[in-house]
Amino acid sequence: MKDSDKLKKIIDLRKNLHRKPEVSGNEAGTSAIIKAFLKELEPDEIVEELGPYGLAAVFKGEQKGPTTLIRAELDALPIPETGKIAHKSVHPGISHTCGHDGHMAIVCGVGLNLSKNRPKKGKVVLIFQPSEETGMGAAQVISSENYKKIKPDYAFALHNLPGHEKNEIVLKKGAFTAASKGMTIALKGRTSHAAHPEDGQSPAEAMCKLIVGLQKLPENIQDFSLVTIIHAQLGEVAFGTTPGNALVMATLRTFENETMASLTQYAERLAELIAKESGLEFSISYCEEFEAVVNDTEPWELVNESAKELQLKTKHIRIPFRWSEDFGKFSTLTNSLLFGLGSGKKQPQLHEGHYDFPDEIIPAGIAVFTKIIEKLNH
Known part of the structure; x- marks a missing residue:
């Protein structure tokens, strides 16, 4: 499959997810869409029941090595969508105005790459968690019995950031969100x-x-x-x-x-x-x-190096963001990093009714995660 065809497939997935948003604790349909996509990739295992509707695709290498977890969020928000896009939400009063549709699409794009270029050592786990917006989802995933199968050595996630240049990688050691x-x-x-x-x-x-x-x-x-x-x-x-x-x-x-x-x-x-x-x-x-997301030094260096190698602009911030993210639960348990991906200086702010994730930044998100995997699992 050509790169342009891969990207079209991922963008089509993103728009389909955007049309069918579901709020925290009710992500059955979203989870089913993701599962169907992941099954086509033929991972070594699909782990389900990671909290309500949570699931993961596992790609295993033949040699021993670290387990790298990459996480996306399934849930949308109880916010009416006010934009006039063709793929507007079909569920009144519910919308993907935080960009979780884009986050899921990016991680599915990583899966598409892994299906053609599996890790050589350790394993890569692509996890899709419920209920991030309520602060409950990560804890539900981690406390589930099936999470014991994963035991990550590293955990990574991104969040799109309006107000920053498109494709800019925003980094900080230590506390990243409140x-x-x-x-x-x-x-x-x-x-x-x-x-x-x-x-x-x-x-x-x-x-x-x-x-x-x-x-x-x-x-x-x-x-x-x-x-x-x-x-x-x-x-x-x-x-x-x-x-x-x-x-x-x-x-x-x-x-x-x-x-x-x-x-x-x-x-x-x-x-x-x-x-x-x-x-x-x-x-x-x-x-x-929500606990504070606290970024560790080693994964920070991995992402910083990856961004430089990909010739992506980086921005190193001194003050944490005031908003919260339940990735903090992962950051208390393992070497982890949450980084920002600029979604445009003129992009509407998160949680605004006319916000729509910009598809132009999907390739950069996929590339950074894929580069991290190359460094840890190849």
Whole structure:
């Protein structure tokens, strides 16, 4: 198959995936499309049940060597697509506006190369994980029984980056993306008639103190931290009733996992103090927890060298990105690297309704991963 035919096949796959997006935890159709594509490549093994709908293709070499894992994400977002492209999402309110369709296409392109040029030593595992957007997918994959078959020595992934030149490789040692978590604080008081608020226990003042106090917490922390209030709710719409319950929801964000532990502790202590001061009961819960992605030196050098050999422009950043990525779960367990692939300075930002992954950057993504495999498994 000519290179132009290979690329067309991969772009057609990408557009098909874009048309049929599925949100986290519901990626059955996406997983089936990927499985059908991978089966055509005749890998040595297809590993399924890596978390809900997760799967991997395994290409084995004849000699002993390292296991190299390359990861893509299956899920889309609950965001209506507003663009007018021919391959627009057929599922109302759901879209691939983070570019995971492009990430999957790139890793499938790597598989296409591997089917014609198998590794000589060790093995290469192309993994497609669910639920990245909720921070649950990588943990589900790693905790699944079938993940024991993989045991990677290295793990690599990329993320497309609007605002950077197309095909630019963005690199950083150490923390690359932030740790984050969603925090919900529930306050419970007592309702009363609105004519007699003194007979109740309203959480209104405590809720306001929490909103202000949580946002001020980073002032007490030396390293980067951020608290963003994303939602608050007080009582019900009932003009004859004083409120008895309140919710405050916030996103906590740091560049280091240790700083996240400190910020969380401060936030919990603040909630406890304010609730007690107001005579309220309180509870705290968390969701969408992401660890920081921490890049290791050896894989950083591999990607840096690969980009140079491919004559791709590199950009070395000093400050981590504020957004989060659940590849952090892989980075805590093995030598790993998440790198950026520029998707265009005029490209819409991630999660915008008219975002569409640019097919022009697919060859560069495939080339970098293929070069890494050459260095480790040939």
